[in-house]
Amino acid sequence: MGFSMSPGRDEEVAGGGAAAVSLLTPNPQDGTTAAAATATARITARAAVAAALYPPPPKEGAFIAYVIYFVLGAGYLLPWNAFITAVDYFAYLYPAAPVDRVFSVAYMVTNFIFLLVVLGVSSKSSAPARINAGLGIFVVTLLVVPVMDAAWVKGEREIYAAYVVTVGTVVLAGVADAMVQSGVIGEAGELPERYMQATIAGTAASGVLVSAMRIITKSMFPQDADGLRKSANLYFIVGIVVMIICLICYNFVERLPVVQYHKNLKIQALKEENSEQGLESVSAWSSLIRNIVRRIKWLGFANSLIYIVTLSIFPGYITEDVHSKALKDWYPIMLIAGYNVFDLVGKCLTAVYLLENAKIAVVSCVLRLLFYPLFVGCLHGPMFFRSEIPVTVLTCLLGLTNGYLTSVLMILAPKLVAIQHAETAGILMVIFLAVGLAGGSLVSWFWVI
Structure with a gap:
């Protein structure tokens, strides 16, 4: 496995000037001394120009941008979480x-197909336009269910025309997810590492929010038809509010000086590349995609493997196969909450320590296969291993490793390419993630631990 890591983009831009040139040229990957010398010569030749073009990055708005990317990460997963959390209703x-299986297939298949579409048109389309359109579609899909419930369904059962409409909204949400997630991850990949970390941590915060809402609604509302209806409507209303906040925040963060600085780096890099290579053709774009895939393929493989392992165990095994006489129906809810909290902890840990060795990161993802025999032991092993404590500890470790390694991979991958291609690398990593989600869902369907 041939890995090479470019220096962190935080360090690259910290000095401005000559350091900024390294953003425009990817480091040689397992290259020869001659290739390294050529790359160094190109960097040196551009240093004088870059010193004038790229002053040190502004610090103004950096913290606000971090918070907004965290909110965006939480936002683009919330619609899916709303649908799947309301599945009881x-x-x-x-x-x-x-319902649960149809929702999963409808959402994930649509999401994967449109991620491929986004990859194909990303060089010809604007990420802000895709993100704004996707957030708008999210608002519409989240509005459909409570409006339809109030005006048409009204809690009545077996109105299957309404079911078809609901599945249609899930499909639309999958389209919106492809547009928003690929755009946000792609743009975060063009920025220093901490913004990708914020985005990925936000995705975990979405799970924690949903778990908290699930616990609150279970405590507040009776678990009858009326209680389930109120809970479902609450999930969708909260989702709508968060989507509107995301729309406002995204259009604000685009104007912050720290974001504009890095966008200008990308624009300059694209101009320079186009002046050297000419206008981009379909064959050139295909060649570029292949080159980026070669650079990030092992990180992409590891990203897929993370979610194959995670989703083949969570939440199906957690909600269906383990039981507690003491906690009863609260047991799966508490396990899911524990997973989500530790997933968030893992995704926040990269702000404290980032594993920069790609080989170790990939090997760590492979080692997560050990969760299979460990969870099997919780069902068929010694009696002490079948109790609540081992299951809870393993579930929390599953979440912690899922969160940390996902964050590591998503941060490292865009830094393996030049800044003008970081968005494409981010989109490809989202596609690898989608493959893992689909693979994990299939394994959980056809193979029960």
Whole structure:
């Protein structure tokens, strides 16, 4: 496995001037001495020009940008979480339909297809336009369910025309996810590492928020039809509010000096590349994609493997296969909350310590396969291993490793390419992640621990 890590972009831009040139040229990957000398010569030749073009990055708005990227990360997963958390209510309304499985297939298949579409058009389209359009679609999809419930369904069962509409909104949400997630991850990849860390941590915060809402609604509302209806509507209303906040925040963060600085770096790099290579053709774009895939393929493989392992265990095994006489139906809820909290902790840990060795990161992802025999032991092993404590500890470790390694991979991958291609690398990593989500879902369907 041939890995090479470019220096962190935080360090690259810290000195401005000559350091900024390293943003425009990727480091040689496992290259010869001659290739390294050529790259060094190119950097040196551009240093004088870059000193004038690229002053040190502004610090104004850096913390605000960090917070907003955290909010955006939480936001783009919230619509899916709203649909899947309200699945009890949908299962009550449509008892003859396998709601949870249909939702998963409809969302993930659509999301994957449109991620490929976004990859194909990313060089010809604007990421801000895709993100704004996707957030707008999210608002519409989240509005459909409570409006339809108030005006048409009204808690009545077996109105399967409404079920078709609901599945249609899930499909639309999958389209919106592809537009927003790829855009936000792509743009975060063009910025210093801490902004990708904020985005990925935000995705975990979305899970924590949903778990908190699930616990609150279970405590507040009776677990009958009316209680399930109120809970579902609450999930969607909260989702709508968060999407509107995301729309406002995203259009604000685009104007912050720290973000504009790095966007200008990308624009200059693209102009320079186009002046050297000419206008981009379809064959040139395909060649570029292949080159980026070669650079990040092992990180992408590891990203897929993380979610194959995680989703083949969580939440299916957690909610269906383990039981507690003491905690009863609170047990799976508490396990899911524990997973989500430790997933957030893992994704925040990269702000404290970032594992920069790509080989170790990939090997660590492979070692997560050990969770399979460990969780099997919780079902069929010694009696002490079947109790609540081992299951809880393993579930929290599953979340912690999922969070930390996901954050590491998503931070490292865009730094393996030049800044003008960081967005594309980010989109490709999201596609690898989607492959892992689909693979994990399939394994959880056809193979039960």
